Amino acid sequence: MNVTIKDVAKAANVSVATVSRVLNGSANVSQESAKRVNDAIRELKYSPNFLGRNLRKCGTNRILVIQPSSEHSLYAKIIAGMQEEAEKAGFDIVTAISNGSTASESRQLDMLYNRTVDGAVLLGTSLDKDTINGIAENFNIALCCEGVHGANVLTVVVNDEAGGHDATKALLEKGHRRIAMISVQGDVISSTEREKGYKRALSEYGIEPREDYIWHGDYEYENAALAMKQFMSLEEKPTAVFAVSDNLAAGAIKQASEMGIKVGSELAVIGFDGITWCERFVPSISSVAQPCAEMGRLVAQKLIANMTEDNKDRQQYTLQHKVVLRESTGD
Amino acid sequence: MNVTIKDVAKAANVSVATVSRVLNGSANVSQESAKRVNDAIRELKYSPNFLGRNLRKCGTNRILVIQPSSEHSLYAKIIAGMQEEAEKAGFDIVTAISNGSTASESRQLDMLYNRTVDGAVLLGTSLDKDTINGIAENFNIALCCEGVHGANVLTVVVNDEAGGHDATKALLEKGHRRIAMISVQGDVISSTEREKGYKRALSEYGIEPREDYIWHGDYEYENAALAMKQFMSLEEKPTAVFAVSDNLAAGAIKQASEMGIKVGSELAVIGFDGITWCERFVPSISSVAQPCAEMGRLVAQKLIANMTEDNKDRQQYTLQHKVVLRESTGD
């Protein structure tokens, strides 16, 4: 199976240039030659070697997506959107998992430096702004899902502040006044923004945010149990919880059920992201859904455009979230 | 950022051959030259262009994994295992999503034909045995998770028959005698094997399998609800359900809860796969866990070995599953 363009040329009795022209759909080939070439290709089971093509073209038509985890359906949905858009432009998407480690993420980015891919999309990156800006000087990259302060690159996110606000407001409108929040530690923009929105919604209802109603942990599912234990040990227990992710919301519900608290009637819980398991969970989980497919399509489209543009689009695009109420916030 | 090996050679005042030797860790380079080269590399921020290297080496050190869906944590865990093993051998893993479509899967396999990757692992393929055997004549591929009858390629699976048997036996040992099964339609080996195991376990307890206790649908989560409705409309309702996947088990539990049936006490449910959400679900879901990481490591290791071997290993490896009982089967 080492048939090359030369073999095809010989079999079709034309030059390699003509074969290449047929391969690339050039108009300047006679019907006859084209037919002979195509016959030879079929007969020899020829498939062009992209190693040669890519080297010559200095490009791969391939985009790398680095995701912290592959178990998160949020990312899966975004990647599906990217794939849809990339396909139209003749690009392939390849994915790599960073496990949230900066070292691993840097290593994956080697694919950019060594020309294995033409560009990269970072989902929830752990790189800092200087690193990102440095890369962006020479390569086409984009951030999706999670922005980075001071990073001057193409970014596609939702308005996290507004999402946090709307989630909290939904709980307020259901009559809740003691609303806790499960947030995450550190300088994670999405999370701090959602927290800002939470506080803004509370203040709109004249409620002073209480520090003991805000838990700062990590993104791990297990963390939500700790948060719930703390909340439920308080004198004035919250009647509703806004979790910064659906995974954490699920963890909170799980812990509540173990404490014998009925979620939906005795306690309202709302998450963020809109992952598949929201609908599957018992009870189904209310959530602020991100427009994943749309985010994926947009970031792919803009990134691919940047590859042929001289002045790069380094805008931040903010797409519209949607509050979806399900059983976990009651009727 | 278009610095090539030539630039480095010039800067270090050596030939490109010497730079290449340093790059590839050849012994035949003097300490002095090596130092000068490494300095130049650092100074010029040189990164070798893999397009050139791969073309020359006729290889990419890259393995493609095609998965039907990226939302399935079973696959995610397997891929993580592959990544671990591949890294040791200096290989990268790239993934592509087929959405379960044969056409899409075929298109993804172009990466094999056009030399973008050196080999491929198919997770739950939808290709038939002839196609697979045809590909295997010229390329290094492996099946994982799901075998194909008559496919003579490297395969890593669990013993599905034994798994189905053990799941059913666990229910029998808990005293259940009316055990239903949610299976899938068509010629899916894993599913038909699990069904065989289910029937064997029943017969060991002198129980005749009932056709109205076996549902054949598709893999979609929603399908489990239909199955449950059917089961619960029967005169003699089952007291336990074995679902062929954890997703279906979750769907069954969800439907049960909507029917007001308490899973764990009134109805036992066990799934298959051992996905992350088993533990998170309310109630947590009993399951036949597949040794995902181990499966991934093994398939990667054997596939990489095949790339350098002349006589390919086309064995089927069967790894050990593990029954994990949780809340959904009661105490």
Add this chain to the structure above:
DNA sequence: GTGAAAGCGCTAACAC
């Protein structure tokens, strides 16, 4: 220990 040079498979500029 080092360099010159061939060539991996392909595309595209150029000549006809």
Add this chain to the structure above:
DNA sequence: GTGTTAGCGCTTTCAC
């Protein structure tokens, strides 16, 4: 419309 040829960046003989 078609063929000839240079060259993409790299590795690896081969000669010294």
